[in-house]
Amino acid sequence: MKQDLREMMRNAPDEKQQLSAGHEDRFAAMLAKEFGTEKQKTKTPWIQWAVAAMLIIGLGFFGWNAINTPSIDGVEMVDADTVTEVDKQVTMADISPELKQIENFYKTSINVQLASLEFSEENQELVDGYMQRLGDLDNAYKQLSIEMAEVGPTEATLTAQIDNLKFRLELLFKLKEKLKELKNQNNEQFNSIQA
Incomplete structure (x- = not known):
């Protein structure tokens, strides 16, 4: 009595199951009740500003060093006096x-x-x-x-x-x-x- 699953699917009648009326609305209401619809705001927005400022300062510092380092065709120039x-x-x-x-x-x-x-x-x-x-x-x-x-x-x-x-x-x-x-x-x- 072994049946191939593919055969069963081919021979199965093409039935589409319909959800009961209002199912989607009830589900959305349950989600809203459980998780809330309002987005939570952070209690410390100054931390976000501090992180953003540090990120900008850090990127600026590395960018400034990259721009002001003398190079020729991507090769960094080294002062001969600093070579140990x-x-x-x-x-x-x-x-x-x-x-x-x-x-x-x-x-x-x-x-x-x-x-x-x-x-x-x-x-x-x-x-x-x-x-x-x-x-x-x-x-x-x-x-x-x-x-x-x-x-x-x-x-x-x-x-x-x-x-x-x-x-x-x-x-x-x-x-x-x-x-x-x-x-x-x-x-x-x-x-x-x-x-």
Whole structure:
């Protein structure tokens, strides 16, 4: 007894059902009673004026800046004196994805090693010396990045940057080893005093 719904609709008599008289009027009256016919007014119209004023001021500010920024064919002009060294640097990541992976590997390893260092008053002088050397290497790395921006990437510059990162990582490993030796030495002295 399965019947196709489409077949049933085709074979059904064409009957239009009529609503009872006054149905629409009763429904409209019920809606008016339930929801009211009068539009509610806001109790604080000054908020609307304040929002409108803020919107106009904001759009005016951004429009003024857009109009008064010098540009040539849609390219923003930058005063050469305001360009900082950071703007002049080119990183290995700017050159190729492989170099980006190498740079990220070394920088992540350096940050992990720095985070795992254990500082104390006893080893502060040793740590400060190594940190000074790491700072010098970081400045040299930045200089190489600036040189790469000015001259362009060369094999010598890229090799120097990678060697700089390697040396920083090796320096941190040496520092950790020295700190471990210093800690063991202090533990041995403490144990010999107790014995």
